[in-house]
Amino acid sequence: MIAAAADIALILDEAGVIHDVSIADQSLVDELAGQANWLGKAWADTVTVESRPKVEALVAGAASGKENRWRHVNYPSASGTDVPVLYATVRAGEPGRIVAFGRDLRAVSSLQSRLIDAQQSLERDYVRIRHVETRYRLLFQMASDAVLIVDGATQRVMDSNPTAKRLLAAGAEAGQSKAFLAAFTPETAHSVELLLAGVRASGRADDVRAQLAADKADVLVSASLFRDEGGTACLVRLAAAQPEAAGSAVPKLKAKLLKLMEGAPDGFVVAGVDGRIMTANAAFLELAQLPTEDQAKGEPLNRWLGKSEIDLDILTANLRQHGSVRLFATAMRGELGDTAEVEISAVTVMNGGQPCYGYAIRDVGRRFRPGVDAVMPRSLEHLTGLIGRVALKDLVRESTDVIERLCIEAALKLTGDNRASAAEMLGLSRQSLYVKLRRYGLGDPEAAGAD
Template sequence: MEMTSNSPDMREDGNETPHDGGLGVVGEVLAASADLSVMLSPDGTVTSVVPGRGIDAFAGLDAWVGRKIEDLLTSESVPKLRRALGTLERGEAGARPVELNHVDGEAWEFPVRYTLLRYGADGSVLMAGRDLRAVAETQSRLVQAQMSLEQGYEARREFDTRYRLLLRTVSDAVVFLSASDGRVVDLNEPAAALLGGTRDALGGKPLSRALKDSERGDLIEMLTSAAVTEDGTPVEVVSLAGDRRLTLRPQLFRAGGERFVIARILSADGADAQDDSLGTNLAQLYAKGTDAMIFTSIKGEILSCNDAFLELIDAAHLSGVKGQSIASYLARGQIDVNVIVDHARRSGHLRAYSTQIVNDLGAETPVELSAIYLNDRTHPELGFILRDTSRSEALRSSTGGIRGGDESSRGVMELVGSATLKEIVAETTEVVEKMCIETAVHLTRNNRVAAAEMLGLSRQSLYVKLRKYGLLARDTDTDSDD
């Protein structure tokens, strides 16, 4: 019995096919060749939907019939469809398939690549689609894998930075050795000094080359044996340079499938007794030195200073400056302090930063400042050394040397050699950016709209940067966004 055009066709499995708008044989061809076919009327209304055979996920799309196709697409896909329809209407050759994302409320979303064809004389459009969900899923997994790799790289770089900072700042002499061949994997400066060499010269070389009467195999055997003993018996050796008697206290560990030995090196001949005389010499240098020296809290509050600094600011006694902020004596005030503290905390030190010291009478003296971040304690501190450069300034002025504005960049120039250009630019850019944002917020009395206009930023961009630098925690009582 022949079916009428108003009754749905029956599949071989007994299920009804979606509305095909009377496509007949064409609908069968579309079902066999395309994953999803959609027929549009000239005004963009869906007149029929034909899912591909075996594509169960596209079943039940009868609800599309009678609806505008644009209502079934994401907002990003609507302009793409309009451009494709315009190209088809103009009859331009070489029209490419267009990828559209279908959406039905918030229930689900899936991508389809459509090829648009004219159908019939009334201006109807046939959209023959290919399911892209598998491709989208693969792309999503690729993006997730890439993000995981990036996070892994960032974590590794962060760990490497912590490791190298710890190795550089720890006062104990430490050396890492490969348990298989006895080569030096890494060591710090105190260890290199006790062994009579440098980190570059000793790195990658067998430790036995820096010791007298030591064979590589025998040394590794002694170190590994000492590392596994319960009492931790040290290994005594003699350095080749200076015949210094040393004691190695090894520990064995495994990383990346390989065994390594970390050994703490101690001097066995009392060489550490120099520490007392060194402390005395440093105390004398601090008290009688011609360069001004200051120790402050991490916020810049003066904890102690020597007589050279008191003379520089014309102060009578330490009690008059103790507890004061060092920003009170700098020409650019808190701006200088922010730059100095940020650089010192990032790289551990700041060298040759040019600024001016202002005394209580308002007189300004050009100085060259160095700062050191002292974080080997519960409450980190900052150490400053200031040198009066008024004479050299006069000399440079008379000879046409570096002037005013260029001097402020010398602190940044001193970073060359200790970091890559990319790292230097990134660090200095962030410091200057944070400093400018803080200044704008302060000048506008925390008016975020005015600050954004002052900086030439959108309000949203300013909030992003405030959140980035932890500046959103300000008192909002005076915040005036309107």
């Protein structure tokens, strides 16, 4: 009964000498293998040095009949790690006999050790994060440029460094939630708003020039996006804008890029938000049948570009929404009346706070036959993508052709390519079916004589 009541039980005399031992768990026996042959030894000799006073107090308390409290005793083990056991002693059985009941504390000790390790790890991480925060806070405060943290959703100032507070004059104190755009003149605040919108949409945007409302000073505004407490925020930097030098030299790599663009075989043109041409290369002038670039500058791009007047409007709307467009099919009309089928890839860039659009125009007339078939697909999946690019009557006609072709193909498949049966299934005469087979290039209609 004693053995079943405890993980480890000892029968002692009043001198603390062990007369019997019972250990319930085999793993505990293995841990204490180095302490075998306890019989006849003093209990105090089997435990670690710091546990001997506790053992002596347990034996003395039981011998005197006093109530003992549980005490934590450690045993040395073969693995080198002390084995913790919680003991209580009572007088029992024959006079002078003492029973020591022990509870195995290895599981509790392991949990305590893991808890201490986790706490120490958290403390180290906390100290490291606090040091990092201190360094970045110091950098934030000592930066020579004005730096602000702006809420991504409300566009209000969450924090700012002393340089920003001095530069904005009106004060962008942390916590006062001052509207960020109010720091700029109404004429330039829209450019800053577009910058923040571009950063929220794509994570980056080109720097813009703006004017402060306080002292009318020109500044260069840049921003970057980061996550903040489940939302988004923008780190905004304001730097004093340098006056643009009229004769500033273009870096060599940029100069080479401009030279390649000027001599590219594909047309390239830059237009403003109003659709008027700012610059164009020689290939575009050739497509537009113009002798000089000066004749194109300032002119509306839709004068030469587009099968209809709405082509450029559709292209511009997509640029404003997505920032770029690929392989937009349309046509170029030359000054002398020539027309060329073209594909356009375009992109939006910022220029001095205002967006402008760059168009790369490729002549694809050699790849397609003239007319609507150059841009028409041969499947229903692509028809909806042509809305706005092709006139409705052409779109309806092509849709009818696609459906008719699909029906003929399905009928031929169902009849095992038997033209006579397919014509009867479709409600057509054989001759009408042969005409449509030639039109759509479906097999060899002359082979129908065998049907």
